[in-house]
Amino acid sequence: MRDPTTPAPIVEMRGIEKAFGAVQALRNVDLVLYPGEILGLVGDNSAGKSTLMKILTGAYQRDAGEVFVAGQPVHFKSPHESRDAGIEMIYQDFALCGNMDVGQNIFLGRWPRKGLFVNRRKMYAEADSVLKRLKVDVNSVYQKVESLSGGRQQSVAIARAISFQPRVVILDEPTANLSVMATERLLETMLELKKQGVAQIIISHRLVDIFAVGDRVMVLKRGENVGDRYVRNTGEHEVLEIIVSGTREHALTADEARP
Known part of the structure; x- marks a missing residue:
C-alpha cells in the first residue's frame, strides 16, 4: 500500500501493450513516477524500455492500456502533445x-x-x-x-x-558516451533538477549511475515488468539478478520488496 504521505503520481501507465507485427514488444506493463523522483528504467536491449518511453511521449501509439499525467487520462498523438503536458525526452x-x-x-x-x-x-x-x-x-x-x-x-x-x-524529463542512455568528469557533472545536474521538483526517468545500462542519483529502479524483461525496487533497499547485484533471471510471476513492487 502506498504511504499516504506520498504525493500523487505525476505519471502513471497501466497495462500498456504494444506489438510490431508479430513481435510483442510490451505486455501489460505498468509504470508509476512521482514528482521530483528519479526512476531508473533498466533491462537488456530487447526489454522494451525505449518503446515504453516513446509511448509516453507520443512517438508511438499504444495498442492497449492507459496513461495518466497528474491524474488526468491522456493519449498523446505526437511528442508535441506530450511536451505541452510537461514531458520532455x-x-x-x-x-x-x-x-x-x-x-x-x-x-x-x-x-x-x-x-x-x-x-x-x-x-x-x-x-x-x-x-x-x-x-x-x-x-x-x-x-x-x-x-x-x-x-x-x-x-x-x-x-x-x-x-x-517540464514536469518530467526522460534521459535515454545519458552517460553512454561521456567521460568520468562529464558523467559526474550530468549526475549533479540531475540532482539539481530533482531539487526543483522535476521528475526524471533515466534509461541506462550503467547501474552505478542509477544508484548514484536514483530513488527507485524498475526492471523490464522481454516487454514485461519483472521487478521494482527502492534504491535504498537494494543493490546492484540484486538488480542484475532480476535483469538476468527475473520473471513476471515473481515480480515485486518496490513497496512489496521493502525489508
Whole structure:
C-alpha cells in the first residue's frame, strides 16, 4: 500500500501493450513516477524500455492500456502533445544543430521575436538564465555547439528541455558516451533538477549511475515488468539478478520488496 504521505503520481501507465507485427514488444506493463523522483528504467536491449518511453511521449501509439499525467487520462498523438503536458525526452544523440550556437539550440524553432526579427538579446539572456539555473558551465551561449565536448553538449540538450518548464524529463542512455568528469557533472545536474521538483526517468545500462542519483529502479524483461525496487533497499547485484533471471510471476513492487 502506498504511504499516504506520498504525493500523487505525476505519471502513471497501466497495462500498456504494444506489438510490431508479430513481435510483442510490451505486455501489460505498468509504470508509476512521482514528482521530483528519479526512476531508473533498466533491462537488456530487447526489454522494451525505449518503446515504453516513446509511448509516453507520443512517438508511438499504444495498442492497449492507459496513461495518466497528474491524474488526468491522456493519449498523446505526437511528442508535441506530450511536451505541452510537461514531458520532455532527451535522446542519446542529443538532436542538436552543431553549426548553431548554444543559445540558438536552446530555443531552436521558437526564437523570441521582436516584431519581424529575432530578439537575440532576450534569447541569449534567457539561455544564460536556464544554464545558470542548472548550474552548468558551457563557457558561452555564443559558442558553436559542434565545438563543445560531449558532456557540455549533453548540458545544452538538458537546458533546451528545461526551457520548456517540464514536469518530467526522460534521459535515454545519458552517460553512454561521456567521460568520468562529464558523467559526474550530468549526475549533479540531475540532482539539481530533482531539487526543483522535476521528475526524471533515466534509461541506462550503467547501474552505478542509477544508484548514484536514483530513488527507485524498475526492471523490464522481454516487454514485461519483472521487478521494482527502492534504491535504498537494494543493490546492484540484486538488480542484475532480476535483469538476468527475473520473471513476471515473481515480480515485486518496490513497496512489496521493502525489508
